[in-house]
Amino acid sequence: MATQGSYPHPVIGHLDDVNSTFELSTATVTPTTEDIEIRLRLRLDDPDLRRMLDDHSAALVFRWSCAATLAMGVLHPYVGARHVDGETWVATIDQQEVRDTVQVDISAIAVQPIDAYVLERQHPDYGGQTFTIRAGDVIAVAGSFDFEAEKLYDPLRPPLGSCFRFTDDPDQRRGLEVKFFDDDQVVVSMSPQMRASLQQLSDQPDSQVALVVLPPLMQTLSYIRDNEISHDEDTTSKRWYTTILDLANKAGGLDEQLIGLAQRILEFPIDKAVQARVPLEEDDE
Known part of the structure; x- marks a missing residue:
């Protein structure tokens, strides 16, 4: 039986909910004098999530949090490069909001409600069951990573x-x-x-x-x-x-x-x- 955990519907990348790959491959973090650029290469082979990202019925989000500054937020990345097995997604964080360790969680969410949500590769134990998805519901997770917020300040205008x-x-x-x-x-x-x-x-x-x-x-x-x-x-x-x-x-x-x-x-x-x-x-x- 597929283990659903805290999700009431199958989620791509969550345990064995769906027989597909959606995962973080590599992460590159580059500081500038104003922002910190995050470039994440994600592997994806699920046809349903691919279709939803392409037609914008789903969106990729990076949820970040910084314990040192008490700040958190949501980034909406754009595609910086396409690869055979996925894409590289790019977003930036205002460097004034973070210090020391920053955690980033990667997920895809539904942009609009879906009344009869069913995935081609969902675990057989779900059978032909369909689900009601609300806008903002998580439909895929690709893991998380931490980075140390090294910064490059303009020496004449430190924040x-x-x-x-x-x-x-x-x-x-x-x-x-x-x-x-x-x-x-x-x-x-x-x-x-x-x-x-x-x-x-x-x-x-x-x-x-x-x-x-x-x-x-x-x-x-x-x-x-x-x-x-x-x-x-x-x-x-x-x-x-x-x-x-x-x-x-x-x-x-x-x-x-x-x-x-x-x-x-x-x-x-x-x-x-x-x-x-x-x-x-x-x-x-």
Whole structure:
């Protein structure tokens, strides 16, 4: 009997659901100054999935997640090259969203509902059974892979995301702690429970920024402002210091109220988070 696992219908590439090949052959990851390019060569010999990809009733997706930045997303790749046994698919991730290890899961999903879904090569134990497929349902899986997010920054425009590192602290019970000891990044620690909760907001990136980036940025701006006045600490080796100071000066300068300055640097994440949940009504006047 075919093992269906968590899927209520046969899925190509999942155990012995379907007698076909859909798998990752090779993966190449190339950093640029703005994005990280992912090129995946996939082997495919299933006629039904081939037809659905060609007529766009199915689409390939790369679902990625990064524990270091709490970010996740879905990429919609394009065909970069065709081969006898499949294709090479290409997509890019904004390098500001990832750091350290990134996991990518490869699957194909239905673009539209299918009322009588049946596959030519589905396991004999399914018999002639048909299935109802909804738009967004997974119909094929090709596995997953991890990569280390090596980046190439424009040295004149390093991204703000490169200045912070979020870590777990099992001894921390509540809130965030901001530490300035590291030369490469401001270290922001939180409890493992808070980190897990924040990851549940992966579909609300502006809320994540408002909750976990805005407060540390305000504290960092306060640290920089105090040090620019007192010069108590030698910050020449702290790369994040110069980057954030430059962003602050471009956004109005350290004489501004820090909450307003931080919001301008982050492009007003609180406004975006609220508007995403409760769209503002347009003034009819």
